[in-house]
Amino acid sequence: MAPVLILYYSRHGATEQLARAIGVGVEAGGATAKIRTVPPISSDPDAEQPDDPAVGPPYVTLDDLTGCSALALGSPTRFGNMAAPVKHFLDSTSGLWLNGALINKPACVFTSTSSMHGGQESTLLSMMLPLIHHGMVIAGLPYSEPALHNTTTGGTPYGVTHLAANNVTTLSSEEKQLCHAQGKRLAELAGALTSMNIEKGKAV
Numbered sequence: 001m002a003p004v005l006i007l008y009y010s011r012h013g014a015t016e017q018l019a020r021a022i023g024v025g026v027e028a029g030g031a032t033a034k035i036r037t038v039p040p041i042s043s044d045p046d047a048e049q050p051d052d053p054a055v056g057p058p059y060v061t062l063d064d065l066t067g068c069s070a071l072a073l074g075s076p077t078r079f080g081n082m083a084a085p086v087k088h089f090l091d092s093t094s095g096l097w098l099n100g101a102l103i104n105k106p107a108c109v110f111t112s113t114s115s116m117h118g119g120q121e122s123t124l125l126s127m128m129l130p131l132i133h134h135g136m137v138i139a140g141l142p143y144s145e146p147a148l149h150n151t152t153t154g155g156t157p158y159g160v161t162h163l164a165a166n167n168v169t170t171l172s173s174e175e176k177q178l179c180h181a182q183g184k185r186l187a188e189l190a191g192a193l194t195s196m197n198i199e200k201g202k203a204v
């Protein structure tokens with residue numbers, strides 16, 4: 001099966017921690033986790049895309065999206081919404097939309113906030129919208145996951161989250177459990193949907 005793409009933007013490392021923990025769950029679900037990031041946006045409209053980061057995952061390409069069996073998409077919360085670099089990348093995917101390249105692939109979303117009620121769910125919901133336009137199948141987290149009931153930090157049925165209170169990027173035990181569950185669920189859904197081989201069609 002094609003790899004599960006885990007794509008995120010992270011300025012201070014919290015969203016990256018979620019991405020890596022989801023990757024552990026993906027591998028536990030029998031798939032390969034391919035972790036990628038997006039470049040920051042420059043205020044100079046003529047700026048070239050920077051070289052891949054010296055440390056950490058390389059920048060995503062459109063081929064990474066076309067070639068994945070599933071997508072986990074992560075962003076820090078910025079004013080209750082996804083960060084601009086993530087939206088900027090999504091806005092470059094209209095060619096994939098035209099070709100129906102992502103139709104019927106499962107996807108999940110994840111985010112980090114610095115405050116408990118700072119907009120985790122609104123960010124997650126806003127990140128789902130472009131993926132729904134692409135025809136992806138959104139996978140949240142079911143309440144059969146005990147950590148969803150017990151968490152006093154992050155974790156929502158809309159997708160996994162981290163509460164980075166005081167800028168602490170380390171995941172709580174519940175956040176980690178939910179990341180593993182989310183990654184495993186995504187990998188298993190990718191396997192099931194891939195083997196069903198549903199006809200995809202094109203957007204237009």
Ligand SMILES: Cc1cc2nc3c(=O)[nH]c(=O)nc-3n(C[C@H](O)[C@H](O)[C@H](O)COP(=O)(O)O)c2cc1C
Pocket residue numbers: 009010011012013014015016075076077078079080081112113114115116117118119164169
């Ligand atoms: C411009 C900006 C807007 C932000 N907006 C919110 C917000 O609406 N709610 C919130 O709780 N935190 C907000 N934060 C804090 C980040 O979401 C939080 O620090 C997050 O954990 C950063 O993730 P990262 O470590 O992956 O970069 C904001 C940060 C910045 C820089």
